[in-house]
Amino acid sequence: MVWSIAWRNIWRNKLRSIIMIAAITIGLFAGVFVMAFMQGLIEARIESATRTELAHLQIHVPEFLANNDIDLSISNSRELTEKIGTLDSVAAVSRRLIAEPFIMAAHGTGGGKLIGVEPEREKRVTDIWEHIIEGTYLEHESRMPPVVIGEQLAKRLRLKTGTRINMQMIDSNGNISLKGYRVSGIYRTNNSSYDESTMFVNFTDLQAQLGLNDNTAHEIAIRLEYSDQADAVKPAIQDLATNYNVQTWKELSPEMSMLTNSMDQYMYIFILIILLALCFGIINTMLMAVMERTKEIGMLMAVGMNKRRIFSMIILESAVLTIMGGILGIAVGTGVTKFFETHPINLSMFSEGLEGYGFASQVYTSLRTEALLIITLLVIITGVLSAVYPARKALKLNPAEATRTE
Numbered sequence: 001m002v003w004s005i006a007w008r009n010i011w012r013n014k015l016r017s018i019i020m021i022a023a024i025t026i027g028l029f030a031g032v033f034v035m036a037f038m039q040g041l042i043e044a045r046i047e048s049a050t051r052t053e054l055a056h057l058q059i060h061v062p063e064f065l066a067n068n069d070i071d072l073s074i075s076n077s078r079e080l081t082e083k084i085g086t087l088d089s090v091a092a093v094s095r096r097l098i099a100e101p102f103i104m105a106a107h108g109t110g111g112g113k114l115i116g117v118e119p120e121r122e123k124r125v126t127d128i129w130e131h132i133i134e135g136t137y138l139e140h141e142s143r144m145p146p147v148v149i150g151e152q153l154a155k156r157l158r159l160k161t162g163t164r165i166n167m168q169m170i171d172s173n174g175n176i177s178l179k180g181y182r183v184s185g186i187y188r189t190n191n192s193s194y195d196e197s198t199m200f201v202n203f204t205d206l207q208a209q210l211g212l213n214d215n216t217a218h219e220i221a222i223r224l225e226y227s228d229q230a231d232a233v234k235p236a237i238q239d240l241a242t243n244y245n246v247q248t249w250k251e252l253s254p255e256m257s258m259l260t261n262s263m264d265q266y267m268y269i270f271i272l273i274i275l276l277a278l279c280f281g282i283i284n285t286m287l288m289a290v291m292e293r294t295k296e297i298g299m300l301m302a303v304g305m306n307k308r309r310i311f312s313m314i315i316l317e318s319a320v321l322t323i324m325g326g327i328l329g330i331a332v333g334t335g336v337t338k339f340f341e342t343h344p345i346n347l348s349m350f351s352e353g354l355e356g357y358g359f360a361s362q363v364y365t366s367l368r369t370e371a372l373l374i375i376t377l378l379v380i381i382t383g384v385l386s387a388v389y390p391a392r393k394a395l396k397l398n399p400a401e402a403t404r405t406e
Helices: 002-010 014-054 077-085 119-125 151-157 192-197 203-210 227-240 254-292 294-302 307-342 348-356 369-386 388-395 399-403
Strands: 057-060 090-099 102-105 108-111 113-117 132-135 146-150 164-170 176-187 198-202 219-224 245-248
Touching: 014 227, 014 254, 014 307, 014 369, 057 227, 077 090, 077 219, 077 227, 090 119, 090 203, 108 151, 113 119, 113 203, 119 219, 146 151, 146 192, 151 176, 151 192, 164 203, 176 203, 192 198, 198 203, 219 227, 227 245, 254 307, 254 369, 254 388, 307 369, 307 388, 369 388
Parallel strands: 113 198, 146 176
Antiparallel strands: 057 219, 057 245, 090 113, 090 219, 102 108, 102 164, 132 176, 146 198, 164 176
């Protein structure tokens, strides 16, 4: 009986009930979509950082990242690379040499980070070669060794493919080494800061300029089959690289890890705000419903309906409204999100600002199942709790007085 009465009460004032359901639907749609959008933005940034900039794990001599001293090198890099490559979870591994040269070009000078890579191995670890917008990667052969530079650096120094630049650095003997390179390619990623500072040359060319032997490397970059395996695979790699420091991408880039954690908190804060607004809306609607039916509630009490059933009736009304609006909101939000999982949201008008922080200007939404389940549960709880106050208000009515109410 309580169920049937509650259902009829919901549709007594159809307009109010429809408006309430619509408000819940719109609020939850916004919550689901914003969560999916922010999650997609984060996942794209992490993918960009691991696929283009960092790889999933890196190996260095302790203190190398703090000092960038070229003498802090991995002495058995070739053998270590081969051993790591045999691990099941490892998709690719590549050696690197790193230097910080002084760049001299016809239209300016500057500093940067020069990375010496083995092109074929590096292609399987990072995707810089896929971001070439002008010229070619390091396969270009000429009398002068090739260098690949970022678009932002090319703009700052007014460089183009074929331009010569000189790199000056300190070699392993402590002497000043000057060498000319020819710009073979210009790349562009989603991170303008990275593009302005990072250059790539052949491993052997930088090795010769620094005066290092063939088995020496400053860094070993590792790409895994799945990005979430980094923490699990790290101990196995550390067992092979006993004298060196193995770090995951989260340890190499703490700001990325912090971004992931903080963005999760921001998303749930946003959902909490929506639920608070929903809570006050339900309280207001149910209070109005109780006040309008004061005489009816009094008559139900007078004919013997106990307070527990009255309380249950009002809670059910609120729960049904919330569940109906919640299901619609989550269904619409999920549907729109699924559409934008395959059709990117174009933010090109904000591309300059986004790329300054390493974010892509085209975002694909990503909705986690656990987040959807949490939202659903929170909505139901909110609907039930929001009806407690109006229900308690109804229980305080005096049957004799309530039945005389007009």
